[in-house]
Amino acid sequence: MQSAYRVAAVQAEPVWLDAEATVEKTIGLIEEAAAQDVALLAFPETWIPGYPVFLWLDSVFGQMPHIARYHANSLSVDSAHLTAIRHAARRAGVTVALGYSEKDHGSLYISQTLIGADGGVLLHRRKLKPTHVERSLFGESDGSHLKVVDTPLGRVGALNCWEHLQPLNKYALYAQHEQVHIASWPTFGLAKGIAYALSAEANMAATQTYALEGGCYVLAPTQVISERGIELFATTDQQRALLTAGAGNSRIFGPDGSPLGKSLDEHAEGLVVADIDLSLIDLAKNAADPAGHYAKTDATRLLHDNRPKPAVVRPGELTGPLFPDLDEFDTDSAAV
Template sequence: MPTTYRVAAVQAEPVWLDAGATVEKTIGLIEEAADQDISLMAFPETWIPGYPLFLWLGPVAGQMPYIARYHANSPTVDSAHLTAIRQAARRTGVAVALGYSEKDYGSLYMAQTLIAPDGSVLLHRRKLKPTHVERSLFGESDGSDLKVVQTPLGRIGALNCWEHLQPLNKYALYAQHEQVHIAAWPAFGLYKGIAYALGAEANMAVTQTYALEGGCFVIAPTQVLSERGIETFATTDEQRALLTAGAGRACIFGPDGSPLGKPLDEHAEGLVVADIDLSLIDLAKNAADPAGHYAKADATRLLHDDRPKRAVVRPGEIAGPYFPDLDEPSVEDTTA
């Protein structure tokens, strides 16, 4: 396993509410990452088909024109869309942490899938509890999705957005000796100047704290919101006033909390790139290993129930989604 390699956080705008076009853009960014010798790249929360900003702009009745379209552009785990991205990872040799709205029959989930350089799936998880109005569109998950996996690039875990405000979520991953963490965020152009907690400053501070607390590297991708994106969701001047163009803030942090890589302008699209060295984690944890020598189990302990909780359980059934083998004859070799 290499201890040093190059990572990237995506800062870009999806093609709003268009899964096929966003998949094409995703593949282009993967190819761009390969050209820069990047080993691991991360995409924002619900990158496909874009974060559902319409949830925050008015009453439920006004959301109805978007709901069917959002469902129709949310990929299933065995869809041609996911297959195309997995094939791109295998073709380029880039590991990809993908955020998307996962459709599972009549339900949607805020999913993250970690794809290996050979196109296989290393980790699939869903956001445990969607935040605030997100709960009107997305379902919840369970403790089995607080998971760190051993990969050729180290021990990797992931959370979405305000899962980083839940101390116990974070500690569950720290306790699994996470080395690289994917902190996926949407755009920060919502309620800018109105609700500080939805802004970049507060949320990037939480992300930086995660790196320092966990003694791990953190890759934090974000979406960008353009005037075109605003027009996609805002139909009145009142709604337009709630959205601000730009709002990109992709970052990478080291295990001591230090920022890594060159940040992009908030309106720019591209990759924030950094070279990381996993051996530096030992130095950080020598001072404070949160679930090791710096823990106090006699005072506080975490109960983490990591058993899957499904509505229906059948004898002998393996819980979890089915990702088709990329070499199966039935899988179409497509890029969209």
């Protein structure tokens, strides 16, 4: 296992509701990360095809002009789009934590896939409970999606957005001895100055707390929204008042909660980069290991049911591969 290496959190604007163009941008960011010797690159929540800010701007019926397009530009796990990103990760030799809207037939899920430097899939998970109005578009998952996996870069786990406000979700990952955590967020340009709970300040505080509580490194990528993006979603003055350009706030935190790397202006696109050393986790956990010596099992314990709960169970299906073998595809494929 590699102990010391470079990581990066993306801060960028997707090409809203356009999977093909955002995949091209994704591949460009992977190549940019490789040029900076980044070993692990993290993308925001629903980076492809962009966070559905329209859910917060109108009634369910008012959202309908965007729904079909959002479905059409969401990625299935065996899609050519996702395969192109896996090839890009392998060419660059970069491990990629990708956030996207996953299309599974008629349903969508807020998903994260950890792609290894060889293009293989190390982890695939879905957000357990979509937040508030997100439930009108996305489905839920189960306890099998609270998972930390062994990788060449250490034990890696991931959560999306307000899953970081669910204490039991967090503890389920802490208890799996997570070393590097991907905390994927959308843009904080929604209801800026109106709803503090949706602000960068509040949610980065939760992210920093995750690093301190879990004694792990945390990569927190975020999206940027430009005036062009606002024009796409906001058609009335009331809707425009709910969206503010910029609001990127990508961060990296160390296992003692300290900020790492140089942050970007909220309007800027790029990478927040930091060098990390997993051996420092031992120092942090020497003081407080929440699921180890600092636990109090006679007082409180977590029941984590990690069994998959599919709607239909057929013999043999649960053991079959979810993602196709990358070698089945043209190894020189770079785009779709």
